[in-house]
Each structure stands twice: as structure tokens, then as C-alpha cells.
Amino acid sequence: MSLIGEDEVRGVSAVFKELSAEDDDMQPTVIESLCMNCYANGSTRLLLTKIPFFKEIIISSFTCDHCNWSNTEIQSAGRIQDQGVRYTLHVRSKEDLNREVVKADSATTKIPELDFEIPAYTQKGSLSTIEGLLERAASGLEQEQPTRKATTPEVAEKIDEFIEKLKRLKDFEHEFTLVIDDPSGNSFVENPCAPQKDDALTVSHYTRTAQQDMQLGIKADGDAEEEVDEKPGNDIDTLRNEVLVFNTNCPECNAPASTNMKLVQIPHFKEVIIMATNCDSCGHRTNEVKSGGATEELGTKITLHLTDSSDMSRDLLKSETCSVAIPELEFELGMAALGGKFTTLEGLLKDVKDLIVSNNPFTCGDSSTSGRAEKLQLFGKKIDQVIAGEMDVHIILDDPAGNSYLQNVYAPDPDPELTVEKYERTFEQNDDLGLNEMKTEGYQ
Incomplete structure (x- = not known):
């Protein structure tokens, strides 16, 4: 049975009206309030509104006629959502800076290009634009600058440089990415194309962790252990x-x-x-x-004939037990030398070059000889030629555990330049993998 009748639902809709500058009925409620700056009486204006394609919010604005102090913030008028939300916006034009943003106080704001982050609960919720967010961040950093310049001038100088970067973003000197992650699900970034899809904006919803539930106050500290116990039973998806x-x-x-x-x-x-x-x-x-799986019953040997530089973009998984060989260069790299990697063929060859040439301790110091260094430098040049597609070579990945992979660009059809062989492991290979002494049955 519903606890809210139809009349009450209509009443809620009437109270929370869509944000519009043309609606004469959208008048704020004025309440006399105490100023926390000078402790005289000021006034707070409350406006209950609804953002299109989002939800109801309460906008509050405080002003004090005595000390001229002012403050604005927003609060969600709805409940905490079932899932958190993450908005990723690629700001590609100056018009994107005018997008409306609802940032709840539980939201974390990031600009990856600047390695900049505003942690949750360090700012009050706000209704602003992208430009307003950047301006607010710059103003917050400028507040303590006089003190920093007097006590730690080096830090103040670096912060001045960072503030200039924020201001350049505000003036849109180049593209950047804005990420707003809110576990409460009550933040919002405007989609000017709504209800159509916005190519510049990605919205993803996720399940909150126990720690995020505790930060939002919807779960007690003792409930975290219960959730940890339930995690292993979660679906693999x-x-x-x-x-x-x-x-x-x-x-x-x-x-x-x-x-x-x-x-x-x-x-x-x-x-x-x-x-x-x-x-x-x-x-x-x-x-x-x-x-992510067990050791395969058979080993795997993958051979790729490099015929074009486009082969460098093939995805490659090299497990710790996989060796790499290039017969034309008389080169072989044993298992575990580079560790496990998920990269491209180009990335693997660059790692091989760094390991053999750049990070080789025997190319410098007392142990270095001119002949050895020259040979290694020549090998590095040959690797560069292979990457550029100027040498006709074969790449061989030999993994006795069967857990390595090289992308077949013709999948599901056969790749004419790629050969995958399965083979029985030798006793020595099983010994290297620790399989000879592994006992899975009849032990106590």
C-alpha cells in the first residue's frame, strides 16, 4: 500500500518546479538567519526547483547586510540513490564550459590532465557551470596564498603556476577531461543534446563499496565485515x-x-x-x-611472421612463464625476464630494447667494454627497424604453461602469418613449473 497519495504527489510536483527564468511563480522563500561571519542576522533565500532530466534540488543563498558576507549551496531534495554515478566529460569547445553542473558535497572532482582532484566533503554542494567549478577551485587555492608566500614561498610559487593552468582551462586554451564521481548518485552534468546521446559525456553507474556507504551514513561501521563476507558469493560478472x-x-x-x-x-x-x-x-x-585460469594441459608455441608495421598494434599477453625469441637476430629471452605483460607487440619489443640496451648494467661502469656496448647499440637499432617494419623477422612466444596469447587480426578466420602449436611438455619444463612434485589427490 502506498504511503503517498496522488494528491500528495501532485503537491510535490507543484512545489518543485522546473528551473526557468520565465516563470513568475518561482519566487524564493526568505528566512532570517544568523551570519556565521559577524554573528549578526542575515537572510537566507531558499528555492525549491527541479532540473530537467535530473531531479529536485534545494538552492540556498545567504547574504549578510552587516558584513557583506555571502554563501550559496545546493542540497538534494531526494534520497540517496541506489547506485553511485560517475560523469566523464571531454570538454572540446568553449560552449562546453557553460554546461550546468550539480556537484553534491559527497562528489569527487578530477581533471586528469592536471593531475588535479577535489576530494569529497571538502566543498559544499553547488549548482554551477564547468567554468564556475574551475573559478571556484582557483579561488580556493588563492585564499591562503599570502600566508604561503610569507612562510613557504617555494610552495606558493608552484601553486601560482597551478592556478594559472586552471585559469587557462577556464579560458579554454586546450581540451581537457572533467570527471565527477559521486557515490550518492545525486550529482549531475548537463546534456545539452537531451534526450539524445551526448558523444562528449559518459555516464556510468556503479555499486557502492562498504566504505562509501559508511561515509554517506547509510551503513554502520559494523556492517562492513558482513559485506566482506558476502563479497565472495557475488556473481562473476x-x-x-x-x-x-x-x-x-x-x-x-x-x-x-x-x-x-x-x-x-x-x-x-x-x-x-x-x-x-x-x-x-x-x-x-x-x-x-x-x-586467471589454471596451467593448461599442453604448452603453446606462437610464431608470427612480421610482414607489415601494422602488426605492431596486435594485442599480446606474455605470461611469466613465456620466453621470447627472434631467430633472425639470434635473440632469445628466457621466461620471467620481463614478467607478465598485457601490451602490444610494439610495446613488448620496446621493453626488450630497454631491458637489453638502456637498462643493462653491463653497458656502463667498470664492467663495460667498447665492443660489448657497440653490439648492444647495434641490436637496439635492429629492434627499431623491426618496429618500423623495415626487417622481415619472426617473433616466437614459447609458453610451456599455455597461458600466453597473440592477437589474430583475422579472427575467427585463420591468420596466414600466425602459427599456434600445442605440444607436450618435457619433464624439465614440468619441473620448472613445479608440476612434477604437485600432488592433488590422496594427500592428508
Whole structure:
């Protein structure tokens, strides 16, 4: 049985009217309020409105006639949504700066090109435009600049440079990306093409984590453990859409860092686990790929005849147990030398060049000889020729675990330049993989 009757629904619709400058009935409600700046009485204007293709909001504006202090903010008039929302807008023209934006106080705002982020709950909710968001961010950074210039002039100088970058974005000197991530689902970025699709705007909805539910106040701290217990029973499709984050230490400076892990399905192959670790302290970055399945019954040998530079764009999965060979260059790289990688063929060859030429400790110092350095430099030039498509060579990926892959650009039809062979592993290969002493039955 519904607790709200039809008359009440009509009443709610009448109270929350669509935002329009031509509606004479849209008059704000004025309430006498205490000024938190001078503690005299000021006035707050409340306007209950509805944003087209979005929802109802409350806009409040406070002004004080005594000290001229003012403040504006918005609050959602609806409930917290079932899912969080993430808006990704590619600002391609100056007109995009005029898009209306509802930013709830629980939303995080990012500009990846500037590596800039406004964390959640550091600003009040606002109804503004893209240009207004940038102006507000620049003004917030400018507030403490006089103090910084007196105490830490180096920091103040860097912040001045960053403020200039924000102002250049506000004047639209180049394209950029704006990301608004709100776990409450109550933020909004205008689609001027509505109800048609906006090519510049991507909207994605996601399931909140237990920590986000606690931040929003809709779940107690003790409920987090219950959710962790329920996670393993989630559907595998949900797991594919999630990026799991684990706390760890940086392998370079041992500072606290985080590792992101995601399950990815490679077409015409299998699932793999991609892991990436970023350290904010020293800037060290690593990425690694693990097979999402078991060791195959047969090993795999993949041979590709390079006939065109377009082959460099083929997707490639190299597991830790895979070796790489180029017979024409008399080159062979053993397993685990580069670790697991999910990249392109060009990316693999560049990593090989960096490992052999650029990052080789035997090319410098007391252990270096002129002949050895010249040979390695010549090898690097040959790798560059292979990447440019100027050399006719074969790339061989030999993985006894059967967990490596090279894209067939003709799939599902056979690739005339690609050969995939399955073979029985030798005793030595099984020993290297730890399979000879593995016991799965009859143990206690």
C-alpha cells in the first residue's frame, strides 16, 4: 500500500518546479538567519526547483547586510540513490564550459590532465557551470596564498603556476577531461543534446563499496565485515566490472602504496588478472599480468611472421612463464625476464630494447667494454627497424604453461602469418613449473 497519495504527489510536483527564468511563480522563500561571519542576522533565500532530466534540488543563498558576507549551496531534495554515478566529460569547445553542473558535497572532482582532484566533503554542494567549478577551485587555492608566500614561498610559487593552468582551462586554451564521481548518485552534468546521446559525456553507474556507504551514513561501521563476507558469493560478472584495491608497500621506497587489480576477458582467449601499483611518494609504477585460469594441459608455441608495421598494434599477453625469441637476430629471452605483460607487440619489443640496451648494467661502469656496448647499440637499432617494419623477422612466444596469447587480426578466420602449436611438455619444463612434485589427490 502506498504511503503517498496522488494528491500528495501532485503537491510535490507543484512545489518543485522546473528551473526557468520565465516563470513568475518561482519566487524564493526568505528566512532570517544568523551570519556565521559577524554573528549578526542575515537572510537566507531558499528555492525549491527541479532540473530537467535530473531531479529536485534545494538552492540556498545567504547574504549578510552587516558584513557583506555571502554563501550559496545546493542540497538534494531526494534520497540517496541506489547506485553511485560517475560523469566523464571531454570538454572540446568553449560552449562546453557553460554546461550546468550539480556537484553534491559527497562528489569527487578530477581533471586528469592536471593531475588535479577535489576530494569529497571538502566543498559544499553547488549548482554551477564547468567554468564556475574551475573559478571556484582557483579561488580556493588563492585564499591562503599570502600566508604561503610569507612562510613557504617555494610552495606558493608552484601553486601560482597551478592556478594559472586552471585559469587557462577556464579560458579554454586546450581540451581537457572533467570527471565527477559521486557515490550518492545525486550529482549531475548537463546534456545539452537531451534526450539524445551526448558523444562528449559518459555516464556510468556503479555499486557502492562498504566504505562509501559508511561515509554517506547509510551503513554502520559494523556492517562492513558482513559485506566482506558476502563479497565472495557475488556473481562473476559483477567482479569483472570492479577494480579491487589492496594496500601494499612500494618496492622501491617502501612507502605505503596501493595496488589495483581487475579481471579482464581477452577475446578468443581467456580471462587474465591485470595488476598495477602506483607510489605517490617516489612515483614508481609497476604493472603485471597473471593468468586467471589454471596451467593448461599442453604448452603453446606462437610464431608470427612480421610482414607489415601494422602488426605492431596486435594485442599480446606474455605470461611469466613465456620466453621470447627472434631467430633472425639470434635473440632469445628466457621466461620471467620481463614478467607478465598485457601490451602490444610494439610495446613488448620496446621493453626488450630497454631491458637489453638502456637498462643493462653491463653497458656502463667498470664492467663495460667498447665492443660489448657497440653490439648492444647495434641490436637496439635492429629492434627499431623491426618496429618500423623495415626487417622481415619472426617473433616466437614459447609458453610451456599455455597461458600466453597473440592477437589474430583475422579472427575467427585463420591468420596466414600466425602459427599456434600445442605440444607436450618435457619433464624439465614440468619441473620448472613445479608440476612434477604437485600432488592433488590422496594427500592428508
